[in-house]
Amino acid sequence: MGNILRNQKFRGILFQAVALSVVAVVLIGMVMNTKASLDAQGLTAGFNFLDRSTGWDFSFSVLPYEISDTYTRVILIGVLNTLLLGFLGLLLATILGIIIGLIRTSKNYLFSLLGTIYVEVFRNVPLILQAIFWYAILTNLPRPRQALNFADSIFLSGRGLYFPVLNIPLWSFALMVAMCIAWLITLGWLRHKMDASLAYHRLKKMGWIALIIAIVVIGYLARIPETTLFDIPALKGLNFRGGMRMPPELTALVVAIALYGGAYIGEVIRAGLMAVPKGQIEAAYVNGLSNFQIFWHIRMPLAIRAVLPSLTNQYVQLMKATTIGIVVGFSDLFMIISTSINQSGQTLELLAILMACFLAINLSIAFVMNTINQKIALKGYEVKS
Amino acid sequence: MNTSNQTLNDVLAPPKPSFGGVLKQRLFNTPLDAVITIVCAGLLFYLLYNVIDWAFLSSIWKAEDEPLCRDATGACWSVIDARHRIIMFGLFPFEEHWRSTVACVVMILTIVLSCVPWFWSAVRLGLLWILGFGTFYILMHGGIFGLTEITPERWGGLALTLFIFAAVSIIGMPLSVILALGRRSKLPVIAKMVGLFIDFFRSLPLLTILFTAAVITPFLLPGWLQGDKLYRVIVGFAIFFACYQAENIRAGLQAIPPGQDEAGLTLGLSYWQRVGRIQLPQAFRNSLPAIVNQFVITFKETSIVTIVGFFEILASGSAAFGTGQWTAHYIEVYVFIGLIYFIFVFSLSRYGAYLERKLRVGHG
Numbered sequence: 001m002g003n004i005l006r007n008q009k010f011r012g013i014l015f016q017a018v019a020l021s022v023v024a025v026v027l028i029g030m031v032m033n034t035k036a037s038l039d040a041q042g043l044t045a046g047f048n049f050l051d052r053s054t055g056w057d058f059s060f061s062v063l064p065y066e067i068s069d070t071y072t073r074v075i076l077i078g079v080l081n082t083l084l085l086g087f088l089g090l091l092l093a094t095i096l097g098i099i100i101g102l103i104r105t106s107k108n109y110l111f112s113l114l115g116t117i118y119v120e121v122f123r124n125v126p127l128i129l130q131a132i133f134w135y136a137i138l139t140n141l142p143r144p145r146q147a148l149n150f151a152d153s154i155f156l157s158g159r160g161l162y163f164p165v166l167n168i169p170l171w172s173f174a175l176m177v178a179m180c181i182a183w184l185i186t187l188g189w190l191r192h193k194m195d196a197s198l199a200y201h202r203l204k205k206m207g208w209i210a211l212i213i214a215i216v217v218i219g220y221l222a223r224i225p226e227t228t229l230f231d232i233p234a235l236k237g238l239n240f241r242g243g244m245r246m247p248p249e250l251t252a253l254v255v256a257i258a259l260y261g262g263a264y265i266g267e268v269i270r271a272g273l274m275a276v277p278k279g280q281i282e283a284a285y286v287n288g289l290s291n292f293q294i295f296w297h298i299r300m301p302l303a304i305r306a307v308l309p310s311l312t313n314q315y316v317q318l319m320k321a322t323t324i325g326i327v328v329g330f331s332d333l334f335m336i337i338s339t340s341i342n343q344s345g346q347t348l349e350l351l352a353i354l355m356a357c358f359l360a361i362n363l364s365i366a367f368v369m370n371t372i373n374q375k376i377a378l379k380g381y382e383v384k385s
Numbered sequence: 386m387n388t389s390n391q392t393l394n395d396v397l398a399p400p401k402p403s404f405g406g407v408l409k410q411r412l413f414n415t416p417l418d419a420v421i422t423i424v425c426a427g428l429l430f431y432l433l434y435n436v437i438d439w440a441f442l443s444s445i446w447k448a449e450d451e452p453l454c455r456d457a458t459g460a461c462w463s464v465i466d467a468r469h470r471i472i473m474f475g476l477f478p479f480e481e482h483w484r485s486t487v488a489c490v491v492m493i494l495t496i497v498l499s500c501v502p503w504f505w506s507a508v509r510l511g512l513l514w515i516l517g518f519g520t521f522y523i524l525m526h527g528g529i530f531g532l533t534e535i536t537p538e539r540w541g542g543l544a545l546t547l548f549i550f551a552a553v554s555i556i557g558m559p560l561s562v563i564l565a566l567g568r569r570s571k572l573p574v575i576a577k578m579v580g581l582f583i584d585f586f587r588s589l590p591l592l593t594i595l596f597t598a599a600v601i602t603p604f605l606l607p608g609w610l611q612g613d614k615l616y617r618v619i620v621g622f623a624i625f626f627a628c629y630q631a632e633n634i635r636a637g638l639q640a641i642p643p644g645q646d647e648a649g650l651t652l653g654l655s656y657w658q659r660v661g662r663i664q665l666p667q668a669f670r671n672s673l674p675a676i677v678n679q680f681v682i683t684f685k686e687t688s689i690v691t692i693v694g695f696f697e698i699l700a701s702g703s704a705a706f707g708t709g710q711w712t713a714h715y716i717e718v719y720v721f722i723g724l725i726y727f728i729f730v731f732s733l734s735r736y737g738a739y740l741e742r743k744l745r746v747g748h749g
Contacts, residue, residue: 016574023578030605037604108418109411110425124730125723126688129699133719140715320590326692334592338600347601351593359588 034348041345049346050075056343058331060247071340078336079357085250085332086319086361089257093318096258097265104266105273115266123263128324130260135252135328147240153232161246162233172222176215183211188375249330253322261318268314272307273299305376312369316362333357451710464714465721468705472721475541475701484532485544488524491517492547500736505669518551537615541696543725549619549687549697554680556623561630565668566660568635586628592689594621599693618690630679637672638664673744677737681730688726698722 038044053068062080065073103115122130139158141148147157155162187204194200233243246254276299284294325332337354341347402410413419443459445451447466454461465472474485495517504510525544528534540548567579586594598621599614611617641664649659669676691700702722706715 012572016572019575019578029607033607034604106421107411107414108421108425110422110429114425114429120731121727124685124727124734126685126699126726128688128691129719129723129726132699132703133716133723136715136719323590323592324689324692326592334590334596338596341600347604351597351601354593355589358590358593362588 043345047349049344049349052344054340054343056339058336058339059249059329060331071344074336074340075333075353078331078333081331081336082322082325082333082357083361085253085257085322085325085330088250088254089261089322090315090318092254092258093261093265096262097269100262100266101269101273104270119263119266121263122259123267127256127260127321128327131253131256131324131328134255135248138248138252147235153243155233155235155240157240158248159239159245160248161251162240162243163246164232165244168219168223172218176218179211179214183207192375247330249325249328252328253325253330257318257322260321261314264314264318265311268307268310269303271310272303275306276302305373308369308373308376312366312373315365315369319361319365320358454714460717460720461714462717464706464711464717468711468718471542471705472698472702472718473542473544475545475696475704476539477541477544478533478535478539481527481533481535484524484527484535485540485542488521489544489547491520491524492551495521495551514551514555518555521548521551537613542701543698545695545697546687549622549690549695550684552619553623553626553683553687556620557626557630557683560623560627561634562665564627564631565634565638568631569638583628583631586625587632589625591622591625591686592692594625595690595693597621615695618693618695622686622690626679626683629682630676633672633675633679634668636675637668637670640671641667670744674737674741677733677740681733681737684729684733685726698725 050071053070054074055067057067058074060081061077062084063073063077065077100115100118104112104119106112106115138156138160141156141158143158147155147162149155153164187207190200190203194203231243233240233245280298280302281294284298289297322332323334326335326338329335333354337350341350344350412422439459441459443457444462445453445457445459446462449463451461451463451467454463470479470482474482477485495513498504498513498517499510504513523529524532525540525548526535526537564579564583567575568583570576570579595618598617602617602621603611645663645667646659649663654662687697688699691697696704699722702718706712706718711718
């Protein structure tokens with residue numbers, strides 16, 4: 001017996017078996033306990049509640065909705081709201097981050113100092129505090145009558161941000177976006193098939209022209225009849241009519257995520273630009289390339305390859321950070337789920353849905369970014385970030 | 386012979402650029418550069434002037450001067466003067482505020498001392514934190530040494546923020562070491578299970594985990610295991626923290642050449658001797674900047690507990706201007722809280738950057 005206990009292989013198996021049974025006991029205990037507390041509250045487990053109507057209201061929705069809508073639809077709206085917030089926030093954060101990264105790598109002392117101040121201020125204060133701060137500022141803006149006016153078409157007031165939109169139905173807009181995405185994917189595939197040949201460049205040019213013509217034609221044919229091309233918001237009585245309204249909750253969150261994420265992404269971009277070996281730049285300089293050419297053909301392509309993995313990480317982090325929407329009352333997925341839990345009591349099912357949605361969103365981001373990363377990787381050359 | 390004691394390096398070294406030369410090169414290299422410099426200088430001056438004017442020159446400082454605030458163009462710091470106790474201490478009983486203050490000072494001192502390399506051994510760091518955290522807890526909770534008892538429901542403000550941060554660190558750090566070792570274990574079942582555990586928690590937003598800990602664990606756990614809501618949230622937070630920290634430590638472990646461990650094995654050292662004496666000390670050294678960075682992120686993330694209903698400094702700040710006369714001065718309160726966070730987070734992250742530079746030099 002003593003011999004067997006000294007046997008390393010046997011001890012390994014024994015230890016693993018013990019660990020596995022402990023985990024199993026804990027999990028079974030949790031399930032039993034949950035069942036007991038559900039029975040005590042008279043609740044039935046299962047996903048049948050998804051077809052029930054919710055009966056409660058929330059602040060913001062991408063899709064039209066009614067109070068009588070089912071849980072399925074309300075959760076779908078929550079997902080779309082989170083995606084919209086994430087898309088706008090990440091897009092602006094990326095643009096801002098690229099600008100900040102460039103400013104911070106500038107040789108000019110004062111210029112890079114400005115970038116440093118920005119990064120240190122916005123990175124060292126919690127995102128949630130920034131969101132609350134912008135929300136307080138936005139809701140304390142003047143009423144629509146005294147709204148801040150940009151060129152008589154964009155208005156910023158305590159009620160939110162109003163801006164003009166094209167007078168076209170949603171489906172045609174979706175069609176345009178789909179066409180753009182389809183074209184970009186085709187372009188990537190063509191590039192892969194044909195390399196950077198002359199035929200490829202001709203095809204690329206023609207494709208772009210065809211895309212623009214198609215978008216204009218669809219926009220013209222599908223526009224809502226007897227309206228102007230643009231739907232411009234205008235003050236009617238006490239509030240604005242027309243245009244698109246971005247409520248202060250969403251605006252505050254987008255601004256906060258853009259500024260906070262911009263500081264982080266700026267650092268990622270800076271690291272990428274610094275990772276480009278000095279010899280490459282010097283070689284380009286010796287070959288007589290202009291500063292812009294060096295940036296566009298040498299530094300940027302190499303930097304993009306160096307930053308993609310850390311950029312993916314940043315995107316996933318920021319996407320998870322959008323859950324703080326609840327502090328300003330933005331009806332994102334988390335807020336919808338927590339309200340649903342309060343109202344329906346189907347805690348575990350709703351939590352599982354929440355986790356599954358976030359897993360799906362994060363895995364999709366990682367998948368898309370990793371695919372891009374593999375497609376653009378240089379063979380046999382590596383830049384370390 | 387002037388040059389006799391000069392080395393070849395001294396002779397060949399490039400001439401040191403003059404101060405004026407550096408200035409010219411970094412600020413006025415090209416005409417465009419000069420324009421950018423002048424515009425930036427203008428912008429910086431404008432920003433600086435406005436901030437100083439708002440915060441100092443045209444601001445009102447005393448609480449009793451609140452009526453003057455309506456006409457002032459600058460900040461109305463009266464709100465801080467009048468409400469700073471709410472912001473810093475939350476609902477802590479007024480007469481006992483000194484305890485909260487001393488506790489915060491003790492905790493900050495503990496954090497600062499942990500940054501001194503002399504304390505970097507398991508025994509010293511352990512003792513320091515037991516002492517620091519113990520003092521903090523006794524001061525806050527009371528019940529012994531003639532201090533009246535104050536339950537955690539009434540804790541608030543900066544003390545609660547520091548308490549959550551410290552407790553998460555204390556529970557999270559040992560846990561993260563266990564998780565990192567578990568994931569690198571040679572036993573496949575253990576490695577897979579720990580890997581799954583870490584990846585699961587890392588894929589979720591912190592808020593989801595805190596929400597689960599606060600609202601949903603009462604369903605999962607039997608009554609005797611539930612404990613106070615604050616402790617459940619801290620444990621959830623600590624698990625989340627440990628999963629991220631474990632990945633940092635794992636990166637440090639993987640950077641150690643395998644020969645180190647094999648040498649230990651040849652010398653007949655046991656697993657725990659190899660882990661404790663060879664692997665972990667080097668892993669910590671390798672990933673120290675990343676570990677400090679995780680603490681920085683965690684300090685910022687303590688603000689999220691406000692969503693699950695705790696009165697930490699962000700929530701107590703919002704309460705500070707919530708009443709009548711102060712509602713208009715939310716900006717001052719948020720700037721004040723922002724500054725408190727900034728001081729902690731900025732000094733911690735500067736410390737991390739300092740460590741990174743220092744360690745890089747050490748490696749040559």
